Amino acid sequence: MGADMGLARSTSELYLPEGYESLKCRLRDIQFELLQLTKAVLILRFELQGRHEDVASLYMTDNWKKECTYFFLNSEHPEYENKADSFHPLLALLLGDNLKVDSASLTVDDKIANSLIDQTPNFVALADSWTPGEPINAQGGSYQYFHAKSTVLYGPVAVGVEYVARLIIEARNIEYLFAVMLPFGEVRTNYPSFFTKTDYQLELSPCFIAPTVSNKLPNPIQKKLDERSGERRWPPDEVRADPFRETPLYFGPTEEWTHKPDIWMVPKGHAQVFNFDLGFPPSRNHEIILTATSAAVPVRVYELLQKLPDYRDFLVTLDIFNFQRDSNLSLEVTAEILGYSQPETVHVTVMSGQEATRLMHQRKRGSREILNLVPTLKPEAVREISRPTQATLHCEVTDRQTGRSLFSESRKVVLLPPDVMIWTLKDSRSAREYHLFDFIGAWISAGDNEGLLDSVRAKARKHHPDGVLLGVQDNAEENRLQIKALYQCLSKDVAVDYVNQPFIFGLTENGQRVHPPEKVLKQTAGNCIDLVVLFASLMEGLGINPLICLVPGHAFLGWHSPRAQYGMEFLECTALQRASFEDAQDAGVEYFRNHFLFKGSDALLPKELIYMSKKSYIVDLAEAKKRGFATKLAHMT
Secondary structure (H helix, E strand, C coil): CCCCCCECCEHHHCCCCHHHHHCEEEEEEEEEEEEECCEEEEEEEEEEECCHHHHHCCCCCCHHHHHHHHHHHHHHCHHHCCCHHHCEEEEEEEECCCEEEEEEEEEECCEECCCEEECCCEEECCCCCCCCCCCCCCCCCCEEECEEEEEEEEECCCCCCEEEEEEEEEECCCCEEEEEEECCCEEEECCCEEEECCCCCCEECCEEECCEEECCCCHHHHHHHHHCCCCCCCCCCCCECCCCCCCCCECCCCCCCCCECCEEEECCCCCEEEEEEEECCCCCCEEEEEEECCCCEECCCCCHHHHCCCCCCCCEEEEEEECCCCCCEEEEEEEEECCCECCEEEEEEECCCCCCCCCHHHCCHHHEEEEEECCCECHHHHCCCCCCEEEEEEEEEEECCCCCEEEEEEEEEEEECCCEECCEEECCCCCCEEECHHHHHHHCCCCCCCCHHHHHHHHHHHHCCCCCCCCCCCCHHHHHHHHHHHHHHHHHHCCCEECCCCCCCCCCCCCEECCCHHHHHHHCEECHHHHHHHHHHHHHHHCCCEEEEEECCEEEEEECCCCCCCCCEEECHHHCCCCCHHHHHHHHHHHHHHHHECCCCCCECCHHHHHHHHCCEEEEHHHHHHCCCCCCCHHHC
16 A cells, blocks of 8 residues: 555454354453553463364455455565455454554464554444445344454464464553454453553453444444445445544443353354543652654655655654642753754643543643654765664653753664665664665755856757757757767766666665766766656756656666646666767667556556556656655755
8 A cells, every 4th residue: 555544344244154153162361451551562372262163264255355364465465465264353452543553573382473453443243243335224133243443353263272462552642441352253361451651540440341232233334324325335435544543432332241260251153342431640740751763864864754754753752641630841952963953942831631630631732742862964074984883862851940851862763875875765663664775866956065066057058959958848859969968978078987887776775876867977887766856956957857767676767848738758877978868768668568557558558557457657856856856955965
């Protein structure tokens, strides 16, 4: 899905195969441990009991659910394409809207197992395993259902083995309200245990909940059915969703089951739910939590990262809670990368709480503040970074009224050199993946401090039939002549040559080195992406908008006249000193045909399909600038 957050789906299409009714689950242990104020770990140890043939035929009676698993894997996890037999829904967490699962892992008999989590569905479970397309008479019969935002853990299903599921839960406030759903015919468990590494006291009110039995579906579901005249479309509608979407945690009427010695048992049914409502009264006046990025920081585009939609992996985030009933906190907050940035200082007031209770919604809205800080880098310092360098990030929080330091902490961060480009980035806090192709614009500039680019454009005039470069024109032929003049100048006068260095277009651990245009001119050599960036910078100075064409293992140049709808032209920049301008254009056209057109046709592939099927992308510099992703930062000039 690339940068998309995922799909909101009805989990009745993903879970609860009828075959689960024949399996029993022995939940040996439930452990909840509070790691810090807004992070906890939930550990479940369980074993499935039943017949092996039941496991093999789980999807036989409602095969459409297996098809939905294929749909989920193929769209969200193509690396597991056509492996639906290895991934079954094992458990679901039904979460309050302030919670999300940060990560999950699974072991089977002490061996790490392949597992996946799906945070996108809105859970609607029906006891009779209703198949899409079949009409439902909402006035007759009864239905078991519960409705909530859910996160589901997928993994292999086997009987007689010990599962250990470990889920890290992130909270936006200090209330942990969630339920564990195990979709098997019978579930037994010991009483859950709770721990904390903090100085907060946990308050626990667990109960077991029976799904609602009703002769009418929940209103949102009934409305959808009415609109579709009792018919349901398949596959499900695709709706963008965020793990923190505000979906109410709803179970309908609940029933607390009798506590038997050492064992809790839930009667046989289609789905069993264990509900936990955790809170903790504060034991001090405030709490400050620092989170620093765990990813290496690409200094050239570090400040541009903050412009990504829904980006959360900031250099430093401070989470400040005020637990005081009547007093505000007036704070001065400072963050600095020692030796490499200016200190960033902000003043913030964290309002007092309405009352010191465990429920966040009973507080005044301002009792929590989240600060994302991005200290400005020092130009002279970052220019000297030639390899990944470890630096110290230091944060200080001071009470402005008393002058007392409330918080002081340092973390290590890794800074990448200014010529390192990261093509793909995964936000470690949201698990969202971003394609940073447009950020290559941060390497492209019309000029440089030494005037090297202006010098090339001046020398190129003699290669133009009129002896002058007028800049961008409505005439496509005139633009082509100006780019040809640049090509001949670089080939004959400057003698820039192509060097066969690897070009990796994709995700790499420490990124890809891309030399700025002035460095390419000084060393008179570069690989494909270096030469494309050089040409694009020279064209930028003429007002001709460049297109940077990225394909697996290679990059080439493109452009089109401002008023031309289909008049794209291309250039293979590595042909410098090796081929004529016309031959270099033909080579560029051939690359374009192979990577951006339907085979045997002049029709352009859809943008999304180009990247998914061809792993190729075109950066339109003008469009990248509009989005703020192609800014050349001051410390890079």
